[in-house]
Amino acid sequence: MFVQSVVRARSEVEAAWLVYEGKPATRLIAGGTDLMLQLRRGQRQALALIDLRRSGMDHILENEHAICIGATATVAALAQHPGIRAHFPALHTAAATLASQQIRNLATIGGNICNASPAADLVTPLLAYDAVLRVRRGDDVREVPVDRFFTGPGQHVLTQQDLLVEVVVSKPLPSEGERSRFLKLGFRGAQVIAVVNAAVSLRLRRGLVAETHIALGAVAPTAVRAISAERLLRGEKLTPEAIAAAAEAAVDDISPIDDVRSTAGYRRRVVRNFVRLALEEIAAQVAAETAHGSQRSRSRA
């Protein structure tokens, strides 16, 4: 099956209606970094493509409460955005270390999500930050929480008529003291699909864990939250014992397999170590900030 036509969408509205009225075997293309290979390898088929590159959906808008990222914003644009760096460091790190500069300049956040790889680097941070996906069908827009978007490897809840238009990440209040981390293991520091990736966000209130999201990639049919590890941490102090218990519990929250990149057993070990490492780094950051803060108040006194 060869691609027989390409239609270039010039606006979000035009893209949404092209998708809504699209014939069978029509696919969306944005960066193309996954789809072009899948088409060549025969892993996915398309007779017609709707090209979103110039659809004007590549905005990154920041306001007081949230950052709204257009579906065709490139991974490079995410990595360069100062607001994302300041408020969502795990998303920043995931974007800045994804593949290579040539891929980051093409690949889009919408593509990374809709390709629905269980190893997608941007998805674990979006899970850790409770991102909301705005989906358009014709003129109707609905919101889908990212943790209800994926249904399996390469599969999600969108129908042929739906278009992902925007990703919304809500900013934590400064008083919520949120910290977060992204960790990725691959065979080298660039150009790799993750053996495991992890994103952890954590909020402390009066020294106790008020909320935490632990998201893990490439260890289940979709990226998953380590629910039982999170439950163990809530209400606790971030002690070495609490961290070790959470890391152990996270292993029960995943269902890894053996594949070309690694084995299930190794992935379990990495998950245990990643959860521990991320939480230790956050605990160290909190300790450093507290020490710095008390030093400052002493010098002011």
Add this chain to the structure above:
Amino acid sequence: MAASEADLGRSPVALTINGRRTVLDAAPGERLLDALRRAGWLDIKESCGEGECGSCTVLLDGRAVCSCLLLAQSAEGADVVTAAATGHRVVGALRRAFVEEMGTQCGFCTPGMVLAAADLLTGDGDPDEAKIRRALAGNLCRCTGYHRILRAVQRAAAELREEVQP
């Protein structure tokens, strides 16, 4: 004979290549890489064809991209720069520096290296070694061991900085 992708009707794609307005003919599913090479831009190389090696890098509206992953039709209206560009300050300085530092052996990866480095130096005139290595992480060279490539990029960056400061 079996139908092939090339038999499908090609349509014109108007774009700028190295400062010249050009119209490429491209089949609907065709890669920019193929359309460019057919039009005679043979300085763009194909090695892996999967976005891993960086040989087919071009600058698309100023940013380095793999032309093997880009639909030719998507490049409509774009400004494409290849390593053969004349009158491109950064690409020119890099090309000279690769010669002076002998940053090339078989030469197949060189155009991609030059353009990935051009993307970096356009945004950052004084990158440290780690930044240069990161910027070139998507380009594979099987001859040089990268050391002379690194030196070439550092030399070009220094030359460009001198040009700016009279």
